[in-house]
Amino acid sequence: TNKSITGIARLLQEAKASQSIARAMADGSLDAEVVIVGGGIAGLATAVALQRAGVAPGGRGILVLERHPELRATGTAMTVFPNGWFALRALGVAHKLTSRYDVIEKSRVTNLETGTTQVFRFAGNKVSDEVRMRAVDRKALLDALADELPPGMVRFSSKLVSIDAIPATSGSSEATVLRLEDGAVIRAKVSTASNLIHTHIYYVLRTGMHD
């Protein structure tokens, strides 16, 4: 019957899932509550946000995977607009940068063909000078975020090559197995991530919407 076929399919799926987890664990896999792939601005900011929100308290269990052996900043200056400063302020890092970089009051754009120059003035913000436009050194921004994280939370030279979702079985909860180029295997506990799914943070991260 359809019911018994479904039952057999489910048993096979569970057996396959258990085997995958067993293989991952036999390889000496690491466990993490939350794995973030990429130690760029978004990855580091997410790690700081999750840590501040109390996900995996004390930063335990949050892992950021970065493929390069160090934080890398391509390009030089990065213009951070008011929305960026609001985000950095919420993460508790804005003050480290605003004290080092001046507000951009205006910019001049010259048309090389005609030689005419236009001046753009950037209005001040009534709320605070802290959120006014500034150009910052990209590396300084990455460092300001990374300094909020405990040593070891960013795992360098860790290029992700595959992610497999392991469905829940009767004996174990849902998991995600991440494989790295160096052969390391990381098992992320999706049980905690599933809790996250019901939180405001997850909603904001997934949808970019604030309410």
Ligand SMILES: Cc1cc2nc3c(=O)[nH]c(=O)nc-3n(C[C@H](O)[C@H](O)[C@H](O)COP(=O)(O)OP(=O)(O)OC[C@H]3O[C@@H](n4cnc5c(N)ncnc54)[C@H](O)[C@@H]3O)c2cc1C
């Ligand atoms: C020339 C240029 C100028 C720009 N100027 C501005 C500006 O003035 N203001 C502004 O707001 N934005 C600017 N941007 C956009 C801004 O740089 C990006 O929006 C921002 O860097 C995106 O951050 P991210 O963390 O998502 O990605 P990235 O900064 O690209 O970081 C991704 C990280 O993931 C790592 N990674 C990738 N694949 C893997 C893997 N498989 N395993 C492990 N790690 C991996 C990478 O090594 C990298 O460190 C500019 C972009 C460019 C190209």
